[in-house]
Amino acid sequence: MTDFYKYHALGNDYIVIDPSKTNVPMTKKNIQTICARHLGIGSDGILYGPIFEDGQIKLRIFNPDGSEAEKSGNGIRIFSKYLGDFRYVNSNEFLLSTLGGEVTVEIINLREGLIKVDMGTVTFQSNLIPVVGKRREVIQESIEVNGESLLVTCLSIGNPHCVVPLKEISKEKAISLGSILENNSFFPNRTNVQLMKVIDPQNIYIEIWERGAGYTMASGSSSCAAASAAYELGLVDRVVKVHMPGGEIDIDIKLNGHVYMTGTSTTVAQGEFLEEFKTGLMSDIMP
Numbered sequence: 001m002t003d004f005y006k007y008h009a010l011g012n013d014y015i016v017i018d019p020s021k022t023n024v025p026m027t028k029k030n031i032q033t034i035c036a037r038h039l040g041i042g043s044d045g046i047l048y049g050p051i052f053e054d055g056q057i058k059l060r061i062f063n064p065d066g067s068e069a070e071k072s073g074n075g076i077r078i079f080s081k082y083l084g085d086f087r088y089v090n091s092n093e094f095l096l097s098t099l100g101g102e103v104t105v106e107i108i109n110l111r112e113g114l115i116k117v118d119m120g121t122v123t124f125q126s127n128l129i130p131v132v133g134k135r136r137e138v139i140q141e142s143i144e145v146n147g148e149s150l151l152v153t154c155l156s157i158g159n160p161h162c163v164v165p166l167k168e169i170s171k172e173k174a175i176s177l178g179s180i181l182e183n184n185s186f187f188p189n190r191t192n193v194q195l196m197k198v199i200d201p202q203n204i205y206i207e208i209w210e211r212g213a214g215y216t217m218a219s220g221s222s223s224c225a226a227a228s229a230a231y232e233l234g235l236v237d238r239v240v241k242v243h244m245p246g247g248e249i250d251i252d253i254k255l256n257g258h259v260y261m262t263g264t265s266t267t268v269a270q271g272e273f274l275e276e277f278k279t280g281l282m283s284d285i286m287p
């Protein structure tokens with residue numbers, strides 16, 4: 001009896017829980033318990049699906065803190081590989097429905113997990129990110145953090161992002177600035193954070209602090225967001241390679257504003273929740 005499948009995308013690891021194969025309720029407590037690195041299976045989140053509804057394939061995305069995310073680029077690539085691996089889809093191209101909108105998926109090579117996704121368009125509009133204050137595009141605005149004045153460019157691609165262009169970035173800086181920015185009152189729904197170093201017009205490097213997950217090795221929506229912010233600032237071309245500690249994602253910002261993301265996804269394991277761990281999950285009923 002398989003309760004879960006473990007995949008990763010450039011080190012951003014997820015657990016796939018398929019409601020047709022296990023009846024573990026997705027309560028906040030269960031999500032936190034399953035994602036816990038030491039007491040649970042450990043992951044940067046849960047991908048719950050496929051949910052077949054209204055003729056759509058729906059995917060729900062949960063962060064390790066139990067919050068639900070509107071979109072996850074790496075999560076969408078992992079879940080698309082899962083759908084292909086288990087023959088849920090009979091074409092290499094299909095639509096996936098997420099809380100943050102519908103995305104178009106193309107499985108380029110299932111065995112290698114090479115997936116291209118039209119992640120939709122981005123918006124810099126404050127009320128759509130959301131960011132507090134008067135309606136405006138949030139581009140190169142100053143925020144005070146730890147006594148340091150940062151210029152940030154904020155946007156949504158279904159989920160919220162705060163991009164901080166800096167000359168030098170590091171994991172340590174992402175951790176120290178990330179958790180403060182994530183929870184800053186500037187962001188009513190919190191935010192994902194990317195420190196961004198522009199290498200040249202075709203390459204950027206980012207360090208990531210994810211909303212509800214913390215420091216991660218890679219992030220697909222962060223790659224889309226950082227490349228889009230860099231393009232908006234006139235720092236890169238439309239085709240950009242995003243470098244992260246876990247590897248690279250290729251971004252292509254089309255003339256119609258749609259952001260295409262191409263990257264890998266990798267299978268790790270499948271497993272069963274056992275004895276008291278499973279009993280604990282099953283006893284936590286939905287609120």
Ligand SMILES: N[C@H](CCC[C@H](N)C(=O)O)C(=O)O
Binds near residue numbers: 069070212213218
């Ligand atoms: N933590 C994110 C969701 C996962 C994003 C990331 N793993 C990706 O690949 O896009 C949020 O709350 O918006």
